[in-house]
Structure formats: structure tokens, C-alpha cells
Amino acid sequence: MIKLALVVGHEEDRPGARAVSPIDANEYAWNHDLAKMMADHVNAMDGAQAEIFFRDGVGIVGAYNAVRQWGADAAMELHFNSAGPTATGTETLYLKSLSRPLAEAVQDATLTTLGLRDRGVKTPQEASGGRGTRNLSQMGPKPSILTEPFFGSNTADAAAAHQRKPELAAAQAEAAINLLKSLDAEDIWVVRASELNVRGGPGIDFEKLSWGPLPNGTTVEVVSRHGDWAFIHTAGGEGFVHAAFLT
Numbered sequence: 432m433i434k435l436a437l438v439v440g441h442e443e444d445r446p447g448a449r450a451v452s453p454i455d456a457n458e459y460a461w462n463h464d465l466a467k468m469m470a471d472h473v474n475a476m477d478g479a480q481a482e483i484f485f486r487d488g489v490g491i492v493g494a495y496n497a498v499r500q501w502g503a504d505a506a507m508e509l510h511f512n513s514a515g516p517t518a519t520g521t522e523t524l525y526l527k528s529l530s531r532p533l534a535e536a537v538q539d540a541t542l543t544t545l546g547l548r549d550r551g552v553k554t555p556q557e558a559s560g561g562r563g564t565r566n567l568s569q570m571g572p573k574p575s576i577l578t579e580p581f582f583g584s585n586t587a588d589a590a591a592a593h594q595r596k597p598e599l600a601a602a603q604a605e606a607a608i609n610l611l612k613s614l615d616a617e618d619i620w621v622v623r624a625s626e627l628n629v630r631g632g633p634g635i636d637f638e639k640l641s642w643g644p645l646p647n648g649t650t651v652e653v654v655s656r657h658g659d660w661a662f663i664h665t666a667g668g669e670g671f672v673h674a675a676f677l678t
């Protein structure tokens with residue numbers, strides 16, 4: 432069972448940016464509604480479950496504590512962007528590299544649905560000098576992303592999002608669940624050691640491979656287990672690591 436947490440950005444009495452007509456609503460209200468549509472869609476999928484979480488009264492940390500207690504496999508916090516009237520496009524934020532595949536999947540689904548400019552997947556630092564870092568650092572080794580599908584300050588963006596809201600909910604929900612299912616099937620783990628040696632075989636007698644060691648936080652795919660050792664794939668290559676340093 433894949434469990435996707437949908438976190439509604441902002442709070443009812445501090446509801447975030449306001450979108451122009453035809454939305455005429457703040458982030459909190461618009462995304463609460465979007466989250467309900469997404470949850471309905473996820474809960475109708477096989478092997479998937481969604482739950483909506485709020486920051487009201489508990490703040491960012493409290494909301495994500497509840498998300499982790501629920502046992503979420505990933506979290507998606509819903510926002511929209513705001514700047515001048517001509518700023519436009521879709522961006523999705525992630526912090527850790529293990530969250531990037533989920534960010535890319537949701538970004539692609541959003542671009543296909545809304546047809547707005549591709550501003551890319553970004554870290555908070557790249558997007559806005561760090562805004563969103565706290566939100567995106569609460570999930571430990573589970574993927575965590577923050578969506579900015581459009582600019583509420585732009586009339587054309589707001590019109591596209593308003594018109595295609597149900598399609599946006601369905602596309603984002605489907606993209607996220609399909610990606611999480613593929614990660615699940617791939618048995619993805621994260622390195623928890625300052626440096627993890629990669630060896631040519633399952634034991635310390637085997638040579639260290641020159642493309643290693645792996646830095647803390649590296650995402651690896653475990654292909655097979657050999658006692659205390661795991662045979663792994665990464666973007667950089669393949670080899671054996673001591674499995675005690677994977678979480």
C-alpha cells in the first residue's frame with residue numbers, strides 16, 4: 432500500500448497568496464479543495480491511499496509529525512506561486528536528491544495538464560533563496576515535494592488552473608502514485624554514513640571500487656542481498672556495500 436500525504440499549504444487565518452479572477456481565492460482554500468480532489472482520485476486507485484494534513488494550530492513541524500505518524504511513503508505540500516502580473520509557469524520544489532524523481536513526475540504531469548511555462552524542478556535555494564526548506568526537511572528518507580503549479584497573480588495562469596482543476600488533481604495524483612510504486616518496486620535506500628565504501632564483492636576482502644565511496648544521503652537501489660551485504664545500483668555505478676549503513 433502506497434500512502435501519500437497531502438499537506439495543505441498555509442493556514443486558514445494566514446491563507447497565503449491570493450489568486451486573481453477567475454480563482455478569487457487564497458492558496459489555503461484553493462489547495463484544500465484540490466487536495467480533496469486528489470485524495471478522492473488516489474483512494475480510487477489500487478494499492479494507494481491518501482490523507483489530507485493541515486498546518487493549522489500545529490505549524491509546519493506539527494503537520495509533518497502527523498504525516499510521519501500516519502506512516503506516509505511521501506508528502507506533497509500544495510501551494511501556488513505569486514509575483515507580478517506577468518510572472519508565469521509551473522515549478523516543483525524538492526530538497527534532497529531522493530525527492531527529485533517525485534518532483535519531476537509531478538512537474539511533468541502539471542506541465543502536460545496546464546500547458547504553462549516549465550520553470551523546472553528546483554531546490555528552495557534555487558527557487559527563492561530558501562523558502563520551503565523547513566517544509567521539505569521533515570520527512571527523513573521519504574520523498575517530500577512542494578508544488579507551485581501556476582502563478583495566482585497572473586490572469587492567464589489562474590484561468591488555466593481554474594478551468595483544469597479536476598484534471599490537475601487527477602494528473603498529479605496519478606503521477607505521484609505511479610512514481611512511488613516504481614520506487615517501491617525498486618527497493619530504494621539511503622546511505623547513512625559519512626562515507627560508505629563500495630566494493631567489488633560482498634565482504635571487506637574485496638577491493639574498494641574507484642567510483643566510491645558514497646557520501647551520506649546518496650540514494651541507492653538494492654538489487655540483491657548477500658548476508659550483511661547488498662548489491663546496489665546508483666547513478667554512478669554498481670557494487671557491494673555493507674547493508675547496515677543503508678536506511
Ligand SMILES: [Zn+2]
Binds near residue numbers: 440448458
Ligand atoms: Zn504558498
